Amino acid sequence: MHSKEQISHDEYQKTADWLMSQTQHRPQVAIICGSGLGMLCDTLKCQDSFAYSDIPGFPQSTVQGHAGRLVFGELKGKTCVCMQGRFHMYEGHSLCKTTFPIRVFKMMGVDTLIVTNAAGSLADGLQPGDIMIIKDHVNFPGLVGLNPLSGPNDDKFGLRFPAMSGCYDRGLRCLAMEIAKQQGVAGLTREGVYAMVGGPNFETIAEARLLHRLGVDAVGMSTAPEVVVATHCGLRVFGLSLITNKVATSYEDGESVDHEGVLEVGRLRSLAVQQLVAELVSRLEINNNSDGAV
Numbered sequence: 001m002h003s004k005e006q007i008s009h010d011e012y013q014k015t016a017d018w019l020m021s022q023t024q025h026r027p028q029v030a031i032i033c034g035s036g037l038g039m040l041c042d043t044l045k046c047q048d049s050f051a052y053s054d055i056p057g058f059p060q061s062t063v064q065g066h067a068g069r070l071v072f073g074e075l076k077g078k079t080c081v082c083m084q085g086r087f088h089m090y091e092g093h094s095l096c097k098t099t100f101p102i103r104v105f106k107m108m109g110v111d112t113l114i115v116t117n118a119a120g121s122l123a124d125g126l127q128p129g130d131i132m133i134i135k136d137h138v139n140f141p142g143l144v145g146l147n148p149l150s151g152p153n154d155d156k157f158g159l160r161f162p163a164m165s166g167c168y169d170r171g172l173r174c175l176a177m178e179i180a181k182q183q184g185v186a187g188l189t190r191e192g193v194y195a196m197v198g199g200p201n202f203e204t205i206a207e208a209r210l211l212h213r214l215g216v217d218a219v220g221m222s223t224a225p226e227v228v229v230a231t232h233c234g235l236r237v238f239g240l241s242l243i244t245n246k247v248a249t250s251y252e253d254g255e256s257v258d259h260e261g262v263l264e265v266g267r268l269r270s271l272a273v274q275q276l277v278a279e280l281v282s283r284l285e286i287n288n289n290s291d292g293a294v
């Protein structure tokens with residue numbers, strides 16, 4: 001089901017053209033809100049917003065805590081487009097569909113993608129409520145061939161064999177750590193490796209132990225396909241995980257996780273995430289050659 005569907009260049013273009021005909025905003029930055037982090041959109045000024053169901057070609061959000069709205073607006077002097085709700089593989093979307101908005105954003109002239117997610121911690125130094133700046137990822141579905149870039153390559157977007165070794169921009173990671181210090185949240189913020197699993201079930205103890213042994217710091221069910229597609233088409237990427245729970249790695253400790261708890265931590269820590277993202281956006285240097293031509 002997942003890798004067969006292909007989306008043509010024209011289909012991405014039609015959606016980009018439709019959006020550009022409906023809003024005067026020409027976004028430089030795209031932000032994807034993770035579970036419980038939809039309020040990141042609330043900080044945008046002069047908003048134009050669209051329900052996903054009204055946007056030609058857009059998939060629909062089905063997950064609680066993912067409102068299903070695309071919001072355009074100004075944030076600290078930059079024009080942004082914000083996804084209040086993302087698409088996950090476990091919802092039954094093909095990976096092309098889960099990443100559909102990324103190429104649309106590229107065509108609209110976006111230069112930088114900021115991805116956020118909720119994730120479970122496997123690292124001793126990461127507690128619920130902490131912010132993990134994503135240094136790298138392990139794309140488990142991708143390792144077994146579930147990759148949004150599978151199928152014929154669209155050379156207008158990028159190379160057949162794109163490098164992923166620097167997909168989380170080093171300069172932006174350093175800047176985010178500096179901002180965290182200035183905002184007094186350095187103690188709650190550290191870099192780490194995110195792993196994407198398919199979901200929708202949370203991990204078994206044995207799976208959690210495996211991930212821990214492999215050097216994974218936090219685990220979630222999204223993000224990697226978006227980052228792969230963004231990197232393929234030349235977007236600069238910054239990612240962060242809000243740690244919403246500890247992943248149980250012992251049969252004795254009785255840790256358990258549910259989606260409501262994930263959303264609750266999102267609500268509690270939304271302000272800190274919002275402030276970090278807003279300051280990062282304000283200090284971004286945008287490459288003005290990004291005219292959306294692909």
Ligand SMILES: O=P(O)(O)O[C@@H]1C[C@H](O)[C@@H](CO)O1
Pocket residue numbers: 033034035063086088116117118119199220221222223258259262263
């Ligand atoms: O969209 P994200 O990755 O933030 O959502 C996480 C993973 C699952 O979709 C959900 C589990 O609570 O939160």
Ligand code: HPA
Pocket residue numbers: 118119120121202203219220221244245246247257262
């Ligand atoms: O523990 C988790 N596992 C997978 N995805 C998640 N999203 C939030 N927490 C988790």
